[in-house]
Amino acid sequence: MTGTQVIKPRIREILSKELPGELIRLLPKHWVQIGDVLILPLRPELEPYKSRIAEVYAEVIGVKAVLRKGRIGGEFRETNYELLYGNDTVTVHIENGVKYKLDAAKVMFSPANVKERVRMAEVARPGELVVDMFAGIGHLSLPMAVHKGTRVIAIEKSPYTFRFLVENIWLNGVQDLMTPYNMDNRDFPAESIADRILMGYVVTTHKFIPKALSIAKDEAVIHYHNTVPEKLRPEEPFATFKRIAREHGYEAEKLNELVVKRYAPGVWHVVVDVRVYKR
Numbered sequence: 001m002t003g004t005q006v007i008k009p010r011i012r013e014i015l016s017k018e019l020p021g022e023l024i025r026l027l028p029k030h031w032v033q034i035g036d037v038l039i040l041p042l043r044p045e046l047e048p049y050k051s052r053i054a055e056v057y058a059e060v061i062g063v064k065a066v067l068r069k070g071r072i073g074g075e076f077r078e079t080n081y082e083l084l085y086g087n088d089t090v091t092v093h094i095e096n097g098v099k100y101k102l103d104a105a106k107v108m109f110s111p112a113n114v115k116e117r118v119r120m121a122e123v124a125r126p127g128e129l130v131v132d133m134f135a136g137i138g139h140l141s142l143p144m145a146v147h148k149g150t151r152v153i154a155i156e157k158s159p160y161t162f163r164f165l166v167e168n169i170w171l172n173g174v175q176d177l178m179t180p181y182n183m184d185n186r187d188f189p190a191e192s193i194a195d196r197i198l199m200g201y202v203v204t205t206h207k208f209i210p211k212a213l214s215i216a217k218d219e220a221v222i223h224y225h226n227t228v229p230e231k232l233r234p235e236e237p238f239a240t241f242k243r244i245a246r247e248h249g250y251e252a253e254k255l256n257e258l259v260v261k262r263y264a265p266g267v268w269h270v271v272v273d274v275r276v277y278k279r
């Protein structure tokens with residue numbers, strides 16, 4: 001029996017004494033736990049009771065804060081989650097042997113991207129130089145440095161997220177392998193240095209392809225993420241990548257393509273592994 005199966009009856013038992021009967025079946029059955037912070041999807045019908053509900057979930061599950069799930073948006077992919085319980089939303093989440101410190105109220109950490117975080121640790125090679133163009137708190141590149149001893153240049157534009165990236169590098173003891181830069185990746189000055197490039201971004205990632213090519217060595221692998229409507233698959237998003245690469249003097253070969261998660265109705269977040277060669 002999993003912990004969740006024990007927890008749910010206990011939560012229902014407590015709240016059924018306090019909430020109208022018809023609302024009990026609307027209580028969230030699934031949630032996300034990041035470190036000791038809970039992210040709870042809450043139906044609008046439960047609005048009048050949200051603080052008490054959050055308190056009960058926090059006590060039964062044993063977390064220090066509860067956030068109401070909302071949408072992630074904007075250039076920095078920030079969350080706008082409502083704080084329902086507690087006051088401290090900075091936490092350390094441990095996944096696959098990697099410690100991620102973050103403010104769960106502000107910085108995105110998608111449980112759906114776990115396969116990709118684990119996969120990056122598998123594809124990385126010791127000694128290669130990886131440039132993570134959208135590093136966040138080190139979501140994808142910390143596993144590479146921690147598990148494979150890969151050298152990483154991690155670029156993150158948001159000053160708030162950057163603070164956690166720096167802390168995570170030290171927390172995981174990879175300060176000799178990872179170098180963080182708090183800047184827009186389009187201003188990153190080095191050229192032709194990367195064996196591998198991470199483009200962990202969505203919606204407008206294609207606009208950054210020319211910059212990625214300038215950072216890449218004459219031959220490199222690029223993990224290109226983007227969002228794509230179902231009706232444009234399977235040609236997109238690789239067709240656009242290939243066209244832009246050609247315009248910049250590179251051939252592009254698709255090695256692999258995976259769905260990371262559903263982004264919106266009819267829209268997928270996918271990652272394409274691309275090998276690029278300078279012509």
Ligand SMILES: C[S@@+](CC[C@H](N)C(=O)[O-])C[C@H]1O[C@@H](n2cnc3c(N)ncnc32)[C@H](O)[C@@H]1O
Pocket residue numbers: 075076077108113133134135136137139140155156157158161183184185186199200201202
């Ligand atoms: C959605 S997070 C992704 C984190 C991680 N790459 C992943 O896929 O799980 C993207 C990060 O890129 C940062 N970012 C957005 N535009 C950027 C830019 N032009 N240069 C550097 N970082 C940028 C955002 O602030 C955000 O922290």
